[in-house]
Amino acid sequence: MRLDRFIESRLAYSAQTVRSLFARRLVRLNGETVVDGRGSISEFCRVEVEDNLLQARQPVYLMLHKPRGCVSATCDAKNKTVLDFINLPEKDQLHLAGRLDFNTTGLLLLTNDGRWSRKLTLPQQKIPKRYWVQTQDIITDDYVKKFSEGFYFRFENITTQPAELEIISPTTAHLTIYEGRYHQIKRMFGFYNNEVINLHRLSMGGIVLDEKLNAGEFRILTATEVAAI
Secondary structure, three states, rough: OOOHHHHHHOOOOOOHHHHHHOOOOOEEEOOOOOOOOOOEEOOOEEEOOOEEEEEOOOOOOEEEEEOOOOOOOOOOOOOEEEHHHOOOOHHHHEEEEEOOOOOOEEEEEEEHHHHHHHHHHOOOOOOOEEEEEEEEEOHHHHHHHHHOOOOOOOOOOEEEOEEEEEEEOEEEEEEEEEEOOOOHHHHHHHHHOOOOOEEEEEEEOOOEEEOOOOOEEEEEEEEHHHOOO
């Protein structure tokens, strides 16, 4: 939004009154006096008019080690949500940058920065998401080729992007996908009628789940981690 229009909307001033504020050097943007209100501001710019602080939001980025049995949502009438594990005063301003199913565990990212979260979630960004998967039945070598080719999902009429499957043991594997279709991993293994019994997200892009975090614990991302997206 333009700075002058932001001030108009927040203070219910006319455009002429706002122009007067700039002319009288009464507007500060990020601590600096500005005389032109036509420039754009972000949701995290500090805006002061005379002695009124109109906006001073700080960006927040954090990782949560999501436990089983909670929903990836900010509110739910029946179930515990991931926000119930966050004890920050500004937690109600957070949203999820990618979801996990009810019983899927591992890395979950939350933020109040919409631009940053879109980088993580837009399919065209092709951010790699790495999982540890445990299945009911044996994972055979022919899975690897099929996962690299993609699976046709009839309901959406799409073929999944190539995925990388690395077999660890007869019933466990590391899987990297570059999209986030509905129940995608379970449906991919479902092609072989092989049930996924445990699913754990290890990383998203350059952000790796902190091994020091127990299930249900969170921490603020480092500047390096934020910049990795």
